[in-house]
Amino acid sequence: MLTFIVILLWKRILLRVSIKESKLFKRVVHEQFPIMKHEIDCRVVIRKNNIPGKETETTGQKGKAATRRDRTNLEKEKGINLIWSDNRQHLATVNLARGNSVYGEKLVLKEGSEFRLWDPFRSKLAAAIIKGLNVKLLPRSKILYLGASTGTTVSHISDIVGNSGQIFAIESSSRVARELIFNVSSKRQNITPIIADARKPREYFSIFDIIDIVYCDIAQPDQTVIAVENCVVYLKAGGILLLVIKTRSIDVTMDPRKVVKQEIRKLEQNSFSILQTLCLNPFDKDHTMVHAIYNPKSSK
Numbered sequence: 398m399l400t401f402i403v404i405l406l407w408k409r410i411l412l413r414v415s416i417k418e419s420k421l422f423k424r425v426v427h428e429q430f431p432i433m434k435h436e437i438d439c440r441v442v443i444r445k446n447n448i449p450g451k452e453t454e455t456t457g458q459k460g461k462a463a464t465r466r467d468r469t470n471l472e473k474e475k476g477i478n479l480i481w482s483d484n485r486q487h488l489a490t491v492n493l494a495r496g497n498s499v500y501g502e503k504l505v506l507k508e509g510s511e512f513r514l515w516d517p518f519r520s521k522l523a524a525a526i527i528k529g530l531n532v533k534l535l536p537r538s539k540i541l542y543l544g545a546s547t548g549t550t551v552s553h554i555s556d557i558v559g560n561s562g563q564i565f566a567i568e569s570s571s572r573v574a575r576e577l578i579f580n581v582s583s584k585r586q587n588i589t590p591i592i593a594d595a596r597k598p599r600e601y602f603s604i605f606d607i608i609d610i611v612y613c614d615i616a617q618p619d620q621t622v623i624a625v626e627n628c629v630v631y632l633k634a635g636g637i638l639l640l641v642i643k644t645r646s647i648d649v650t651m652d653p654r655k656v657v658k659q660e661i662r663k664l665e666q667n668s669f670s671i672l673q674t675l676c677l678n679p680f681d682k683d684h685t686m687v688h689a690i691y692n693p694k695s696s697k
């Protein structure tokens with residue numbers, strides 16, 4: 398009987414804690430990004446760490462959970478802005494192609510600048526930034542982007558790096574690349590669209606600069622190997638790799654945490670040090686962003 402009462406009490410305590418957590422989660426996320434109100438799974442528990450199921454972060458910024466992103470830090474980061482629109486706060490970039498909306502995102506005029514709202518449900522980079530990605534996307538950065546698609550994320554990076562930066566946007570599907578060229582790169586000077594297979598990095602030809610950042614989002618089972626091969630050819634020593642791991646496209650039967658670990662091991666075996674591993678939940682359920690630095694033995 399006593400055991401039964403103890404179990405009952407314990408269950409009540411656990412229930413209260415989880416209700417509190419989900420309320421806090423809802424409140425903080427809705428305060429910052431209320432647009433997502435209907436899409437957030439409220440059962441998601443705030444984790445100290447962004448790696449699902451792990452208690453301590455590998456390296457990088459300790460304990461930076463999705464909702465704890467420091468607003469003032471974000472505001473200080475060049476090119477990435479938090480602005481108010483419709484009584485809500487949104488991630489945004491200053492539009493490099495004034496008057497032009499790429500994927501139906503809202504344009505907001507503020508103090509003479511035109512901002513494009515950046516939707517974390519449409520762009521994994523925006524989701525990663527909200528989840529605490531600590532990468533410097535500086536004006537003048539040269540970026541090799543694998544899996545450009547129609548240019549949703551490419552366009553925001555284009556806003557951030559400005560006309561002195563350059564994005565080499567690789568896309569293998571000519572149908573998709575046509576949209577990228579027509580809607581995005583033709584309206585911006587800093588995007589070089591390249592219709593090519595990311596598996597053959599030596600065949601791009603039009604890359605004319607040393608690359609500071611490789612961004613890889615191609616949702617292929619061998620995406621880590623592809624990313625590494627591109628880095629070997631183009632990324633400078635000390636450069637950054639941002640790799641989006643779609644765990645389901647690597648092995649649908651394997652525990653997602655094991656898939657992430659396995660891919661991280663591949664990077665570590667190829668001269669990368671992992672700075673951050675960010676699970677993109679609740680914005681993108683199957684994806685993890687790995688932020689790594691490239692330290693090849695012989696520098697380029």
Ligand SMILES: C[S@@+](CC[C@H](N)C(=O)[O-])C[C@H]1O[C@@H](n2cnc3c(N)ncnc32)[C@H](O)[C@@H]1O
Nearest residue numbers: 544545546549550568569570594595596614615
């Ligand atoms: C998930 S989508 C990328 C979305 C995009 N990063 C964004 O945020 O807007 C993946 C893209 O990678 C492209 N892709 C897949 N395999 C590729 C390859 N081997 N080489 C180049 N692009 C590839 C696909 O055609 C698709 O457009």
